[in-house]
Amino acid sequence: MNLLAAAPGKRYVIVRIRDEAVRRQAECLGMGEGEDVYCVARQRNGPVILGRNGQMVAVGAETARKIQITLWRPPRG
Amino acid sequence: MAPAKRIVLAGNPNVGKSVVFHFLTRKYAEVSNYPGTTVEVSRGRWQCHEVADTPGVYGLNCANDEERLAREIIDKAEIIVNVVDATRLRRDLFLTLQLLDLGKPMLVVVNMMDEARRSGRVPDLARLEAELGVPVLPAAAVRGEGMSELARELARLCRNPPRRSGGASPGSPGRRQRANAISAAVTGLSDGNTELSAADRWLTRPVTGLMTAAAVLAAIWWVLGGLVAGKLVGFTEGIVMNRWVIPPLTRALNVLLPRGGLLAHVLAGELGVLTMALAYGLGLLLPLVFSFYLLLAVLEDSGYLPRLAVLLDNTFRPMGLNGKAVIPLILGFGCVTMAVISTRIMSSRRERIILAFLLGLAVPCSAQTGLIAMMLVPMGLGWLALYGGILLGIFLAAGVLLHRIMPGEPEGLFLELPRLRLPRPGNVLRKSWAKARAFVQDALPLFVLGAVLVSVLDYFHVLEQLEQVMAPITAGWLKLPPQVVCAFIMGIIRRDFGAAGLLALGLAGSQLFVALVTITLFVPCIATLLVLVKEHGAAIAAAVWLVSIITAVAVGGILAAIL
Numbered sequence: 001m002n003l004l005a006a007a008p009g010k011r012y013v014i015v016r017i018r019d020e021a022v023r024r025q026a027e028c029l030g031m032g033e034g035e036d037v038y039c040v041a042r043q044r045n046g047p048v049i050l051g052r053n054g055q056m057v058a059v060g061a062e063t064a065r066k067i068q069i070t071l072w073r074p075p076r077g
Numbered sequence: 078m079a080p081a082k083r084i085v086l087a088g089n090p091n092v093g094k095s096v097v098f099h100f101l102t103r104k105y106a107e108v109s110n111y112p113g114t115t116v117e118v119s120r121g122r123w124q125c126h127e128v129a130d131t132p133g134v135y136g137l138n139c140a141n142d143e144e145r146l147a148r149e150i151i152d153k154a155e156i157i158v159n160v161v162d163a164t165r166l167r168r169d170l171f172l173t174l175q176l177l178d179l180g181k182p183m184l185v186v187v188n189m190m191d192e193a194r195r196s197g198r199v200p201d202l203a204r205l206e207a208e209l210g211v212p213v214l215p216a217a218a219v220r221g222e223g224m225s226e227l228a229r230e231l232a233r234l235c236r237n238p239p240r241r242s243g244g245a246s247p248g249s250p251g252r253r254q255r256a257n258a259i260s261a262a263v264t265g266l267s268d269g270n271t272e273l274s275a276a277d278r279w280l281t282r283p284v285t286g287l288m289t290a291a292a293v294l295a296a297i298w299w300v301l302g303g304l305v306a307g308k309l310v311g312f313t314e315g316i317v318m319n320r321w322v323i324p325p326l327t328r329a330l331n332v333l334l335p336r337g338g339l340l341a342h343v344l345a346g347e348l349g350v351l352t353m354a355l356a357y358g359l360g361l362l363l364p365l366v367f368s369f370y371l372l373l374a375v376l377e378d379s380g381y382l383p384r385l386a387v388l389l390d391n392t393f394r395p396m397g398l399n400g401k402a403v404i405p406l407i408l409g410f411g412c413v414t415m416a417v418i419s420t421r422i423m424s425s426r427r428e429r430i431i432l433a434f435l436l437g438l439a440v441p442c443s444a445q446t447g448l449i450a451m452m453l454v455p456m457g458l459g460w461l462a463l464y465g466g467i468l469l470g471i472f473l474a475a476g477v478l479l480h481r482i483m484p485g486e487p488e489g490l491f492l493e494l495p496r497l498r499l500p501r502p503g504n505v506l507r508k509s510w511a512k513a514r515a516f517v518q519d520a521l522p523l524f525v526l527g528a529v530l531v532s533v534l535d536y537f538h539v540l541e542q543l544e545q546v547m548a549p550i551t552a553g554w555l556k557l558p559p560q561v562v563c564a565f566i567m568g569i570i571r572r573d574f575g576a577a578g579l580l581a582l583g584l585a586g587s588q589l590f591v592a593l594v595t596i597t598l599f600v601p602c603i604a605t606l607l608v609l610v611k612e613h614g615a616a617i618a619a620a621v622w623l624v625s626i627i628t629a630v631a632v633g634g635i636l637a638a639i640l
Contacts (some may be wrong), residue, residue, distance in 0.1 A: 012264045021141070021424065022491050027253055028135035028166045029493065035253075040273050041281060047400065047490055049273070049281065053266055054196070055165055056273075058387045060399050060490025 003048050003064035006039035013074040018066040031057060036072045080546060081125045082235050086568040087147060087153035087176060089169050090133030091495045092162040093188045095119070096218040097227070098130035105511050106130050106176045108504055109377040110495050112406060113422035118150055123228075126235060129154065130483060133166070137175045141424055148541070151176070156234055157183040158227075163193035163200055163215075165524040167260035174252050175211065179409065182238040184230055191217040192496075200263045208259045211241075219501060276497055277384065286388040286604075293381075297372050298461075302450030305368040310361055310451065318360030323351050353528035357577040358521050365447025366516045370509035373411045375442075377508075378500035382407060383492060390490045396435075396476030397429055399481065399490040405432055409440040413572075414604045416440070417612060427485040430613055434479055436599040437609065437621040439472040444520070444573030446579065447594055460590055468595055472633065473474065519604060520571060527570040531563060556637040557592055558582065564596065571602040589638035595633030 006012055013036045017023040026032045031050060037047035046061025059067065086094045086286070090112030098106045102121025107114055112133060129150050132143040132240060136150070151157065153387035159176050166187075193199050196441050212230055216223030226319040241403040260266075329344045332339040344350050351508035374463045376382060384405050390400030401422060413436050420436070421427040439450060480487070534540045543566075544551070544559040552559050560582055568575020575596045584592055598620050601609070609618035 008147060019489075022212070022489070024138065025491060026137055028171050029169075030253065030257065030631075034294060035257075035303065041113075043281075043283065043391075047387050047392055049387065053165075053167055055168055056277075056494040058390070058492045058494055059382070059401070060390045060394075062394070062399075062487070063489030063491050066489075067420070 001069060003022055003039075003050075003059060003067040004042075004061060005066075006042060006069060008041050010038050011036055011038050012069040013072050014067060016068040019063065022063055022066065025055050030055070031059060053069060054076070065074050081127065082129045082155045083153060084126050084156045084158060084231070084235075084475055086128065086130050086158050086160060087151055087172070088133060088160035089162065089165070089172055090114075091163075092133065092160045092169065092494070094133065094160045094216045097158070097160055097186060097216075097224075098128060099226070100218060100224045101231075107508060107511070109374075109508075110380040110498055110500075111382045112493055112495065113143075113336065113404070113419070114377075116421045118146065118547075124232070124235075136170065136172055142421055143524070143637045154327075155181065156231070156238065158186060158231065159183060160186045160188050160218075163187045163189045163428065164196060164198065164515075165198055166264055167257060168204075170256035170260055171211065171253060172570060174256055176544070180241045182241060183314045184214065184234060185209060186214050186216050186218075186223070186227060188224075190215045190222065191220060196253055198266060201265075202263075203280070205259070205263045219504075246341045265369075274497065280381070280384040280497075281387045281531050283388070283389055290385060290388065291476045293580050297369075298450055298454070300372060301365065301387045301447055301558050302454035306447060306451035306454070309364045310585055313364050314356055314360035314458060318356045319545070324357060324523050325559075326351055327353075339533070339536050342536045343529055343564065346532050347537070348417055348528060348535060350528045350530065351527050353574070353577070354521055354524045354532075357574070358524040358584055359578065362444045362447065362520070362573055363513065363517065364449075366443050367509055367513040369443035369447060370411055371505060372503040375405065375500045378498065378504060380497045380578050383494045384497075386490065386492055387494070392580070393476075394487070395478030395503050396473070396522075397431055397487040398423075398476070399488060401490060401492055402428065402432055405436065406440060408633060409436045409569050411441045411444065412516075413437065413440055413601055414608050415607045417605060420612075423488075425485070425488050427483055428488060430617060431476065431479045431483065433609060433613060433617070434473055434621055434624070435476055437605060438475055438598060439468050441468075441597045442572060442602075444516070444571075445597065445633075448573060448576040449597065452576075452580065452589060456586075456589070464590070464594065467636075469595065469633070471628065472599065475628075477554070487567060488599045509613055520573075520624070523536070523571055523603065526573060527567050527574055530570075531567060534564075534566075554630070554634040554637070555591060555595060557584070557588055561592060562640045564592070565599065568596055569603070572596070572599065573602075575599065587637075591637045591638065593632050594636055597624060598629035600629075 014033055031037050035048045037052050041049040046064050047058045048064050050057045085174050086098055088094050097110045101123040104121040106119040115132045121128050131147040131150050134144045134147045138149050144491055158174055160175050180304040202213050202215055213228055255353050292426050330345045349619050367459050371491040386400035389403050393399055393402050405416045405419045417433050420432045422568055423429050544562045549560045550557050551557050551561050564578030
């Protein structure tokens with residue numbers, strides 16, 4: 001699924017970012033590929049606000065479509 | 078004494094670098110609460126050393142203009158002061174690790190410790206120092222906390238800089254994981270959620286957000302058009318300048334200079350230096366500009382602007398822009414020239430050009446807004462709404478058109494939201510004061526120059542000839558008195574100066590309205606033009622200039638025919 005389908009309050013893992021500039025910036029911000037983030041808020045057609053440890057990033061609809069996510073699952077054991 | 082060193086302040090956006098810079102150099106660098114306040118490098122001196130304040134960056138490998146600029150300055154520096162936010166260590170340590178790898182003497186200032194204490198999450202700085210291997214100092218720079226310790230440590234570092242060896246390249250993998258691991262160890266926090274505060278929810282949801290935006294706008298216009306333009310300017314212009322200052326000066330000049338001569342005309346004439354520079358420049362515009370900057374500073378420092386960017390992101394999309402564009406646009410209502418420079422926060426050249434066009438065409442600056450509010454507010458709400466509607470319509474139409482004709486793809490929004498904060502009165506005042514002073518320094522000489530030019534033209538009857546030549550446009554097409562030519566000539570020098578010229582004509586009703594819309598859309602001022610040339614080249618600047626004239630005259634004429 002892409003980020004536009006994220007539900008507020010849920011935790012996701014960022015699988016892939018199909019935009020070079022956004023991927024680099026997201027990595028610097030600590031929200032890059034492989035990281036897990038919370039969907040803090042979402043308007044129907046974007047932007048989506050991602051959060052982690054009090055930090056917030058707003059992602060516009062166009063960019064959100066280029067970000068693949070999957071629901072986060074707690075590690076077993 | 079230690080030999081002079083080059084010190085650089087580096088860090089993520091919005092961590093307080095400019096506050097530390099101000100402490101060290103006593104020079105005021107603009108401080109706000111949105112990422113991208115500093116777009117240029119400020120330089121100052123601390124003891125015998127040179128200190129540079131850089132634009133905030135998230136990393137050194139990402140290819141945008143700020144990062145290139147910051148990288149250039151950091152490469153030349155001998156000592157790095159890395160400022161980080163105590164509540165955002167996970168984010169900030171990525172850059173810290175990159176900076177460490179450059180192998181230069183460095184110290185880390187963990188700023189905003191006060192906010193960390195308030196949230197009950199104070200990072201373990203001894204542990205952080207052990208992990209990083211460079212001095213780590215706690216600070217709350219806006220309160221001055223930790224600043225004398227910083228000065229002491231920096232002096233020690235300048236005296237005998239330790240040898241450090243350079244490490245991995247900026248693109249090396251694993252740095253993000255290491256930053257995460259250090260942050261988790263130091264803060265004891267690895268996967269916390271972010272709760273949206275009630276205020277944030279209110280500001281970013283469409284209905285409540287737009288209501289707030291409308292209320293903010295209405296409040297600004299009311300304060301500016303009603304309170305400042307009505308009451309304060311009545312005193313500064315009407316009483317101080319026109320009663321106390323100018324009449325004695327005029328009397329003295331009339332005694333000293335031959336009556337009817339060129340010099341008397343230039344200095345004390347109706348369009349002369351005294352009227353234009355003193356009455357309009359200082360009596361009228363300075364209070365308007367200062368008040369506007371006060372209001373703007375409150376918005377900048379509260380962190381409201383990035384919320385507005387979220388709210389309006391989808392609105393900007395048909396124009397090929399994203400929500401971030403709202404920041405330069407709002408700043409444009411302060412000063413279009415500064416706003417053109419601040420378009421650098423947009424990530425692509427395409428967006429910067431679209432924005433520069435829109436700023437040059439349809440955004441009135443504070444001095445002009447103040448004057449227009451002063452003339453429009455008494456005309457009633459209907460005219461005010463019509464004025465806003467026309468400008469908004471042209472703004473949207475121009476944006477959509479530019480998006481269609483310019484090659485390239487729009488960039489989506491990806492913007493970090495700073496915390497909402499109560500603006501600090503000290504910073505609001507200092508910032509507004511710095512900008513008002515810049516206004517006096519930059520605008521007043523141009524006012525004098527403009528007054529001299531117009532008075533000379535008037536004295537040699539060139540103005541009359543111009544009025545006749547332009548009459549088919551001014552009187553025929555725009556249905557205005559031919560004397561408006563003078564206001565438009567003044568408008569080429571500065572827009573607000575043009576609006577002041579209209580004030581002198583004493584127009585009313587639909588004529589005043591047509592004139593106000595035309596002068597708003599008319600060419601950007603000389604300073605903006607120069608910045609446009611510098612940022613985007615002569616061709617773009619010329620295009621903005623010509624399109625502004627054509628749009629202004631066309632729209633003015635159509636309005637004149639309808640109203």
